[in-house]
Amino acid sequence: MRSTLAAAIAYVTIAAATVASAEPPAGAAACSGCHPSSARVQSPVVRLVGRDRAEIVKAMQDFRSGARAGTVMDRIAKGFTDAEIQAIAAWYAAQR
Amino acid sequence: MKATRRHFLELSVAAAATVALGPRRARAQASGPRVVVVGGGFAGASCARALRQADPRIAVMLVEPNATFTACPFSNAVIGGLRELSAQRFTYERVAADGITIARTTATAVDAQGKSVTLADGARLPYDRLVLAPGIDIKWGALPGYDEAAAGQMPHAWRAGEQTLLLRRQLEGMDDGGLVVISAPANPFRCPPGPYERASLIAHFLKTKKPKSKLIVLDAKDAFSKQRLFQAAWAELYPGLLEWVPLSKGGNVTSVHAATSTLVTDFGKHQAKVANVIPPQKAGRIAEAAGVADRSGWCPIDPVTFESKLQAGIHVIGDAAIAGAMPKSAFAANSQAKVCAAAVATLVAGGTPSVPKLINTCYSLVAPDYGISVAGVYQPTGGQLADVPGSGGVSPSDAPREARKAEAVLAEAWFRTITTEAFG
Structure with missing residues (x-):
């Protein structure tokens, strides 16, 4: 019991430290208002955590250009530059 | 220490x-x-x-x-x-x-x-x-006649809980043919599209349960969030049932009288069967x-x-x-x-700290299967949070009914997601 607890604490500490080492780039934290961080949430909106970087970049570029129809993402993507989109995509791709 | x-x-x-x-x-x-x-x-x-x-x-x-x-x-x-x-x-x-x-x-x-x-x-x-x-x-006293005791008769329901249930019970208890009045405040206040979503869903309740009733929104403003989308939907879904009275047409409520459920404007008085006063905050x-x-x-x-x-x-x-x-x-x-x-x-x-970028997305229900939204992206500009030029806006005015249905589904998904992030 004691060792399980210690292991659990160690795990939490390591996991948290991993997160702490990579502060989200501008705009990234806001995405989880709609894109669930938790796998427990049932939503038609895709999770971004661990998703392929190029896939996120293409989706954002297509929403921004109008090549892909969105409900709110067309309006939101227009607020981000290419560099910001790249940084957000890389950050989410690296999350677990 | x-x-x-x-x-x-x-x-x-x-x-x-x-x-x-x-x-x-x-x-x-x-x-x-x-x-x-x-x-x-x-x-x-x-x-x-x-x-x-x-x-x-x-x-x-x-x-x-x-x-x-x-x-x-x-x-x-x-x-x-x-x-x-x-x-x-x-x-x-x-x-x-x-x-x-x-x-x-x-x-x-x-x-x-x-x-x-x-x-x-x-x-x-x-x-x-x-x-x-x-x-x-609530800025008690800012609207003459509206104090905490008055809120027991004319609920604000602008902090969810007992007030929400009180307003619902009043609507359920009202005879068909009654007048419901919502008073909406001047800017700024919590949830800018909120009074109009509320008007929509009360209108939906009246249309399905008490169709001889009427709903008037008395507004201290001449414009509001998602206005064209709300008004187009009201004309389609609730014609003759829901009337919006802007500031320039006498919508500004200057005092209320809880005992008689009366709302006073510069242009006259409205005696309501159910009155929802959304007060200054x-x-x-x-x-x-x-x-x-x-x-x-x-x-x-x-x-x-x-x-x-x-x-x-x-x-x-x-x-x-x-x-x-x-x-x-x-x-x-x-x-x-x-x-x-x-x-x-x-x-x-x-x-x-690094310079942030922030997002807002707000869905409103005009009916259970009819959602509309506003979205925005913001960044610090001149010491304030300002819209990122070219971004944001409301749902298209010509969207098909399927898109409205999809936004109603997305609204519920958003609620599950954000409440899980905050509390779950």
Whole structure:
């Protein structure tokens, strides 16, 4: 019991430290208002955590250009530059 | 100081979900920076969790008197009989399980120079940084005749809970053919599209249950959020049932009389069977006590860190903050909370916070299967949070009915997602 607890604490500490080492780039934290961080949430909106970087970049570029129809993402993507989109995509791709 | 630390530990032991890990964590945290968050709504709960995630060395204490949080988004569906209030309620067990110490009490004062918060029992909590997320208070007395007793007759239902249920019961108890009146305030106030979503869902209730009734919205403004979308939908769904009276047509309510359920405007009187008075508001009480509210009643903040422009070391997020172009919404509160948490974590570690970008998305239901939205992207510009040029806007006016249906589904998904991030 004691060792399980210690292991659990160690795990939490390591996991948290991993997160702490990579502060989200501008705009990234806001995405989880709609894109669930938790796998427990049932939503038609895709999770971004661990998703392929190029896939996120293409989706954002297509929403921004109008090549892909969105409900709110067309309006939101227009607020981000290419560099910001790249940084957000890389950050989410690296999350677990 | 010693007593306060013991207080800190006792509170952490008391928090049910932290019984197993709480004391150990609290000791581990005791040497780290201390951040106190006041208010456990969308802003405060999200910020407390994001702080722990940003840096687990930070000892985070959340001061919140209520054991359960009752969410305002979707409470209009409760009023309209489409949803139960239990679906709006969330506990803090999982927040506590993140290693956040929860003080189930009220913060009554702040010593900004001495860096401590005074609790209702007189105990003082020292902090390195303080985050205030107090939401709104009703500005009692700002509308003549509308005080706390009047709210028992003419509910505001602008903080979800008993008021929400009171308004619903009044509507359910009204005879068919009755007049319902909503009074909407001048800007700024919590949830700009809220009065109009409420009007829509009350109109839906009346149309299906009491079709001879009428609903009048008396407005202190000539324009409102998502106006064209709401008005087009009202013309389609609720013709002859819902009438909006703008400021220029005599919509400004100048006083109310609760005993006779009367709303007085410059142009006349409306005697309602059910009256919903959405009154003028201000930042929650602790903001004024802490000296972070200005004469408007709201709190000016730095757009990068959400630190108060009036008191160093105190950050203000959510509805209480003057956040420039960002509306007072749950999404905005959650978005601000995460930016503020990152900034506070950087500041207590001696760093310089980076310039953020924030998002807002607000869905409104015009009917159970008819949703509309507004979205925005914001960045600090000239000391304020401003819209990123070319971004944001509302749902297309010519969208097919399928798109409205999809937005109603997305609205519910958003609620599940954001409440899970804040409380789940």
